[in-house]
Amino acid sequence: MHLIGELDRTTCDLLAAAIGQAALPGRDLIIDCTRLDFIDAAGITGLVRAAQMIGPGQLRLTNMPAGLAEIIDLLDLPATVPNLRRDST
Template sequence: MHLIGELDLTTCDLLVTALSQAARPDRDLVIDCTRLDFIDAAGIAGLVRAARMIGHGQLRLTNMHAALAEIIDLLDLPATVPNLRHDST
C-alpha cells in the first residue's frame, strides 16, 4: 500500500476503509510513505487502528520522511503499539 499527500481528519476514513480490506490478522502489512507529506492525530490514530487490526503481524511504515518519523518517535508509538515499525529516508 502507498500513502500519497496528507493523512489527516479528512482522509483518515479512506485509509481505514482501505486497510480493512488489505489487513489480515497475523500477517504483515507494509505501507510505503515515500509520498506522504503530512500526518495529524487522526492519521496517527488510523495507523494505530491498522496495527491492531493485524494482531501479531507487523505494520511496517517504509520510506517515511524524517519529520514524520520523528512524530512517530516522539509519541513513542513503537513502545505502545509493539507491532508498528518504521524506517525513515
C-alpha cells in the same frame, strides 16, 4: 500499500477501508510513506488503529518523511503499539 498526499481526519476513514481490504489478521502489512505530504494527530491515530486491525502481524512504515519519523520517535509508538515498526530505509 502506499500513502499519497495527506493523512488527516478527513482521510482516516479511507485508510481504514483500505487496510480492511488489504490486511489479513496476523500478516505483516508494509505501508510506503514516500509520497505522504502531511499527517496530523488523526492520521497518527489512524496508523495506530491500522496496527490494531492486523493483530499479531506487523505494520511496517517505510520511506517516512523526517517529520513523521520524528513524531513516531517522540511519541515512542513502537513501545505502546508493539506491532508498529518504523523501518529505517
